Amino acid sequence: MTITHVRATCPHDCPDTCAILVKVEDGVAKEVKGDPEHPTTAGVLCTKVSRYVDRTYHPDRVLYPMRRVGRKGEGKFERISWDEALDTIAGRLKDIGARDPQAILPYSYCGTMGLVQGESMSLRFFNKLGASLLDRTICATAGATGYRYTIGSSIGTDLEEFQDAKLILIWGGNPIASNLHFWMRAQEAKRRGATLIAIDPYRSLTAEKCHQHIALLPGTDAALALGMMHVLITEDLLDHDYIEQHTLGFEPLKARALEWTPERTADTCGITVDEVVNLARLYGQTVKNGDAAAIRINYGIQRVRGGGMAVRNIACLPALVGAWRLPAGGIQLSTSASFPTNRPALQRPDLLAGRTPRTINMTTIGDDLLREASPGFGPKIEAVIVYNANPLAIAPDSRKVQQGFEREDLFTVVLEHFHTDSADYADILLPATTQLEHVDAHLAYGHLYMMANNAAIAPVGESKPNTEFFRLLAARMGYDDPCFLESDDEIAAQAFNKNDARAIHFDWESLKRSGWKKLNMPAAPFAEGGFTTPSGKCEFFSESMLADGLDPVPTYIPPYESVASNPVLAEKYPLAMISPPARNFLNSTFVNVKSLRATEGEPHLDIHPDDAAARGIAHGDMARIFNDRGSFIARARVTDKARAGLVVGLSIWWKKLASDGKNANEVTSQRLTDMGRAPTFYDTLVQVERAAPLTRDETI
Numbered sequence: 122m123t124i125t126h127v128r129a130t131c132p133h134d135c136p137d138t139c140a141i142l143v144k145v146e147d148g149v150a151k152e153v154k155g156d157p158e159h160p161t162t163a164g165v166l167c168t169k170v171s172r173y174v175d176r177t178y179h180p181d182r183v184l185y186p187m188r189r190v191g192r193k194g195e196g197k198f199e200r201i202s203w204d205e206a207l208d209t210i211a212g213r214l215k216d217i218g219a220r221d222p223q224a225i226l227p228y229s230y231c232g233t234m235g236l237v238q239g240e241s242m243s244l245r246f247f248n249k250l251g252a253s254l255l256d257r258t259i260c261a262t263a264g265a266t267g268y269r270y271t272i273g274s275s276i277g278t279d280l281e282e283f284q285d286a287k288l289i290l291i292w293g294g295n296p297i298a299s300n301l302h303f304w305m306r307a308q309e310a311k312r313r314g315a316t317l318i319a320i321d322p323y324r325s326l327t328a329e330k331c332h333q334h335i336a337l338l339p340g341t342d343a344a345l346a347l348g349m350m351h352v353l354i355t356e357d358l359l360d361h362d363y364i365e366q367h368t369l370g371f372e373p374l375k376a377r378a379l380e381w382t383p384e385r386t387a388d389t390c391g392i393t394v395d396e397v398v399n400l401a402r403l404y405g406q407t408v409k410n411g412d413a414a415a416i417r418i419n420y421g422i423q424r425v426r427g428g429g430m431a432v433r434n435i436a437c438l439p440a441l442v443g444a445w446r447l448p449a450g451g452i453q454l455s456t457s458a459s460f461p462t463n464r465p466a467l468q469r470p471d472l473l474a475g476r477t478p479r480t481i482n483m484t485t486i487g488d489d490l491l492r493e494a495s496p497g498f499g500p501k502i503e504a505v506i507v508y509n510a511n512p513l514a515i516a517p518d519s520r521k522v523q524q525g526f527e528r529e530d531l532f533t534v535v536l537e538h539f540h541t542d543s544a545d546y547a548d549i550l551l552p553a554t555t556q557l558e559h560v561d562a563h564l565a566y567g568h569l570y571m572m573a574n575n576a577a578i579a580p581v582g583e584s585k586p587n588t589e590f591f592r593l594l595a596a597r598m599g600y601d602d603p604c605f606l607e608s609d610d611e612i613a614a615q616a617f618n619k620n621d622a623r624a625i626h627f628d629w630e631s632l633k634r635s636g637w638k639k640l641n642m643p644a645a646p647f648a649e650g651g652f653t654t655p656s657g658k659c660e661f662f663s664e665s666m667l668a669d670g671l672d673p674v675p676t677y678i679p680p681y682e683s684v685a686s687n688p689v690l691a692e693k694y695p696l697a698m699i700s701p702p703a704r705n706f707l708n709s710t711f712v713n714v715k716s717l718r719a720t721e722g723e724p725h726l727d728i729h730p731d732d733a734a735a736r737g738i739a740h741g742d743m744a745r746i747f748n749d750r751g752s753f754i755a756r757a758r759v760t761d762k763a764r765a766g767l768v769v770g771l772s773i774w775w776k777k778l779a780s781d782g783k784n785a786n787e788v789t790s791q792r793l794t795d796m797g798r799a800p801t802f803y804d805t806l807v808q809v810e811r812a813a814p815l816t817r818d819e820t821i
């Protein structure tokens with residue numbers, strides 16, 4: 122028997138990007154383990170990815186190309202050959218492309234975060250074709266934009282420094298579920314005497330384990346940050362020297378913050394005056410005492426109308442108190458811009474050859490699939506190629522998304538591991554390889570290591586890497602640019618700029634051998650200023666925001682849908698609903714892995730005892746959650762983890778594995794955030810009523 126240990130990388134959309142060792146016996150993967158040598162992975166994988174071998178050899182894997190024989194959505198297919206699949210797809214794309222290639226749309230996100238199997242050969246293909254561009258907004262663009270206006274780019278405090286902080290604010294994140302290796306550092310900080318505070322409307326697994334939990338109303342974080350600024354200014358907990366040297370626009374910020382008394386802030390956020398004042402004091406005094414105060418800001422605060430502004434306001438705080446001076450101070454949203462990623466080489470925008478195709482926002486796929494041709498919109502969408510994504514489950518306003526994909530005149534190709542909700546709508550369904558079966562290079566958004574993934578085993582069944590599908594399709598289309606012949610290793614070798622000092626002479630072959638290598642970044646990135654904004658300072662006042670039609674100074678933008686901001690709607694739909702990730706799923710990935718689904722049980726709705734009692738709902742009853750956009754069913758858990766007025770449906774369930782074939786996105790809306798054109802999943806008012814109990818057949 123030959124046993125090898127192959128160096129791999131977790132491909133999932135998770136900040137931790139763990140280093141993995143795959144044990145392979147005679148060509149069969151037996152076990153995945155966290156690399157004990159990797160400083161942030163520290164030998165630990167989360168429960169989900171510990172099951173990666175089960176997922177790879179899962180009996181439900183899509184193993185060969187298929188053609189739909191049933192109705193769209195029914196999930197009935199028959200086997201065809203790769204040649205037939207590729208000929209059919211190339212034929213349709215040539216036909217549509219001859220009229221207008223913009224009628225063809227790629228739909229992809231971060232099923233894999235790999236730089237090779239994500240967007241490399243795929244975008245080369247779509248750029249050459251002149252297809253519609255996809256605005257990949259579904260997750261992070263609101264906060265990334267707010268952060269960029271303020272700090273310059275996604276660069277922040279190194280995860281490895283957090284253990285030395287004396288105060289950690291976990292703001293809009295649930296790291297026990299979604300950023301485990303940060304939580305391990307926060308625990309270490311706690312052991313060393315740090316105070317941990319969670320700011321979250323829901324008593325999440327993480328909030329439960331922090332010293333303090335501030336349960337504000339969803340979508341009010343920007344106001345809380347303004348209230349903190351008010352206290353920091355009026356109690357002079359500022360670092361005047363840092364403000365003077367490294368920030369721009371303190372006076373307008375001060376004027377704005379003075380409008381946000383603790384009373385007004387507390388009223389807006391639905392918390393107490395003491396909570397506002399004490400939070401600001403603790404933050405300011407920690408830094409005054411010479412200790413590090415760090416903020417881990419996550420994605421939970423961004424999925425509301427004012428999500429971009431919320432991140433912007435919070436990103437101003439470290440500069441006000443001078444927290445950036447220490448390596449363990451400051452803030453981390455994402456580290457992605459620390460990497461000198463060479464996207465032009467990977468994606469070849471030059472293949473557009475001067476054309477400027479229209480852009481479709483992936484968040485509004487529901488409306489856009491239903492749009493007719495018009496001068497403003499361009500051609501009707503006639504073909505969608507889905508890879509690394511599951512739009513039927515994850516996109517908002519799901520009823521519209523489903524109607525769109527049901528269109529008989531739409532040609533849909535889905536490249537997948539499994540028969541997901543989206544796969545059921547494919548005209549042609551293709552088998553994709555998993556991370557154990559292909560090569561990739563990775564950056565991370567929660568640490569600072571360049572990562573390599575070696576293929577551990579041969580492709581299962583007839584599956585092919587995304588790159589190979591687009592390579593073969595490019596050949597069928599007659600594209601002869603040499604870039605379409607490059608191997609995955611040749612693409613990976615271009616992942617990072619070799620000449621950039623941060624990548625320290627990036628060399629793919631040696632990265633493949635070592636598995637990972639840390640970037641060369643300063644320990645405290647903004648200790649001496651050096652922000653990447655136009656002014657080089659932390660911009661409390663932003664000319665760029667003004668130019669983009671936004672308030673240039675921190676402000677509060679209320680949700681579209683809340684009791685305070687929309688009382689008329691709230692009369693019909695009085696409860697705010699959020700649907701953050703469940704611990705055992707990764708977005709909609711892993712929902713079909715039985716052991717993980719068994720732990721989550723079934724779709725739940727957490728509801729406060731007062732709200733449940735007012736509706737005659739008892740713990741364990743089935744509840745129907747609805748608004749004008751749609752409805753779904755979940756089992757009620759009556760608990761004060763959800764503050765009064767809030768209901769929480771942990772997500773993202775496969776619709777077809779829910780009793781009613783629906784999930785939380787039935788009620789979410791396609792409205793966009795204040796900046797970054799991102800979704801507002803957690804800006805949703807609903808009503809809840811008791812539903813009939815499930816019949817035995819429906820019990821899942």
Ligand SMILES: Nc1nc2c(c(=O)[nH]1)N[C@H]1C(S)=C(S)[C@@H](COP(=O)(O)OP(=O)(O)OC[C@H]3O[C@@H](n4cnc5c(=O)[nH]c(N)nc54)[C@H](O)[C@@H]3O)O[C@H]1N2
Nearest residue numbers: 293294295298299323325339340419420421702706707708
């Ligand atoms: N296990 C697991 N891990 C994951 C994922 C997963 O699905 N499962 N998904 C991955 C992806 S793609 C992402 S983007 C991240 C997301 O993970 P996080 O960045 O942690 O963000 P969310 O899980 O959306 O929300 C985190 C917390 O924010 C709270 N929250 C909701 N609304 C608000 C608000 O208005 N203000 C504040 N302060 N808090 C609010 C929620 O109650 C939740 O507890 O996790 C990644 N990791």
Ligand SMILES: Nc1nc2c(c(=O)[nH]1)N[C@H]1C(S)=C(S)[C@@H](COP(=O)(O)OP(=O)(O)OC[C@H]3O[C@@H](n4cnc5c(=O)[nH]c(N)nc54)[C@H](O)[C@@H]3O)O[C@H]1N2
Nearest residue numbers: 230231232233260508509510511515536553700708709710
């Ligand atoms: N209600 C609600 N909706 C949400 C969210 C929420 O919190 N609440 N979160 C939002 C967020 S933050 C995000 S990031 C999105 C995530 O949305 P998506 O990026 O669509 O994520 P997944 O649902 O995990 O679907 C990824 C799919 O890619 C497939 N895949 C994985 N690797 C490969 C590969 O190598 N090749 C191919 N071809 N396929 C592969 C997986 O099998 C999986 O089905 O969802 C968003 N939707």
Ligand code: SF4
Nearest residue numbers: 131135138139167170
């Ligand atoms: S999902 Fe996140 S925590 Fe789990 S193995 Fe992957 S990178 Fe690590």
Ligand SMILES: [Mo]
Nearest residue numbers: 134259260261
């Ligand atoms: Mo995400």
